[in-house]
Amino acid sequence: MAGKISKILIIIAIASLAVFSFLSQKSPIFATCCKAGALGDDTSAVPVLTEGRKYWIGDAYYFNYRFDKKPQMGTIIMKVQVFSKAGKQESSLEITGSADMPSMRGAHSTGEQLFRLNKKGDYLLPVNVVMPGEWEVVLNFFKDKKPVYTGRVMFNV
Ligand SMILES: [Cu+2]
Numbered sequence: 001m002a003g004k005i006s007k008i009l010i011i012i013a014i015a016s017l018a019v020f021s022f023l024s025q026k027s028p029i030f031a032t033c034c035k036a037g038a039l040g041d042d043t044s045a046v047p048v049l050t051e052g053r054k055y056w057i058g059d060a061y062y063f064n065y066r067f068d069k070k071p072q073m074g075t076i077i078m079k080v081q082v083f084s085k086a087g088k089q090e091s092s093l094e095i096t097g098s099a100d101m102p103s104m105r106g107a108h109s110t111g112e113q114l115f116r117l118n119k120k121g122d123y124l125l126p127v128n129v130v131m132p133g134e135w136e137v138v139l140n141f142f143k144d145k146k147p148v149y150t151g152r153v154m155f156n157v
Contacts, residue, residue, distance in 0.1 A: 041105050043102070043136065043138060043152055046138060046150055046151060046152045047150075047151050047152070048151070048152055048153070048154055049065060049139070049151045049152065049153050051065060051066055051067065051153075052064055052065075052066060055149075055151065057082075057093075057141055057143075057148050057149045058148060058149075059085065060084065060085055061082055061083065061084060061085070061090055061093070061143075062082070062083050062085075063080055063081060063082040063083065063141075064080070064081055065078060065079065065080045065081075065139070065153060066078075066079050067079070067155075071129065071135070071155040071156070071157050072129065072157055073129050073130075073131075073132065073157060074128075074129060075126050075127070075128050075129070076126070076127050076129060077124055077125070077126050077127075078097060078115075078124070078125045078126075078127055078137065078153070079122050079123065079124055080095055080115060080122070080123040080124075080125075080139070081121075081122055081123070082095075082123065082141075089120070089121045090121070091117050091121040091123075092143070093141055093142060093143050093148070094114065094115075094141070094142040094143075094145075095114070095115040095123050095125075095139060095140065095141050095142070096112040096113060096114055096115065096139070096140045096142075097110075097112070097113055097115060097125045097127070097137045097138070097139050097140075098110060098111060098112045098113065098137065098138045098140075099113075099127050099128075099135060099136070099137045100135070100136055101131065101133055101134065101135055101136070102134060102136050103133060103134060108130055108131065110127075110128075112140065113125060125137075129157050131157075132157050133156070133157065134154065134155075134156050135154070135155050135156070135157065136152055136153070136154050137152065137153045138150065138151075138152045139151050139152065139153065
């Protein structure tokens with residue numbers, strides 16, 4: 001009798017473990033607990049930017065971005081140039097970049113890193129590509145500490 005009850009208890013324990021591990025993979029309620037980046041896993045709503053193209057930040061500024069070389073393993077430098085409406089290079093904004101691999105979210109996440117200004121007024125961010133595959137860099141622009149623009153750059157190595 002006691003043996004039968006403990007068998008049933010073991011079966012219940014195994015079954016609830018299986019249900020729990022299934023839920024923690026599938027259910028958004030469980031998923032919210034473990035997100036890696038500040039934006040979480042889902043960046044699909046963030047517009048994807050194209051290298052060299054001009055993007056407006058409101059109607060006061062515009063910017064473009066480029067890499068110093070074709071993205072490849074090792075350190076690549078991302079360069080952002082911001083201009084005022086009148087076309088004068090602008091360095092009064094702050095820009096952060098957060099790099100990661102979407103297919104393995106959090107595994108190589110850099111967190112939000114500040115772009116550094118060079119003497120010309122270009123914003124520079126080194127990105128350390130440690131693995132082949134698809135990479136994503138989420139860019140956040142701030143003016144007077146207020147967020148004014150978010151976009152993301154995708155590239156394959
Ligand atoms: Cu990876």
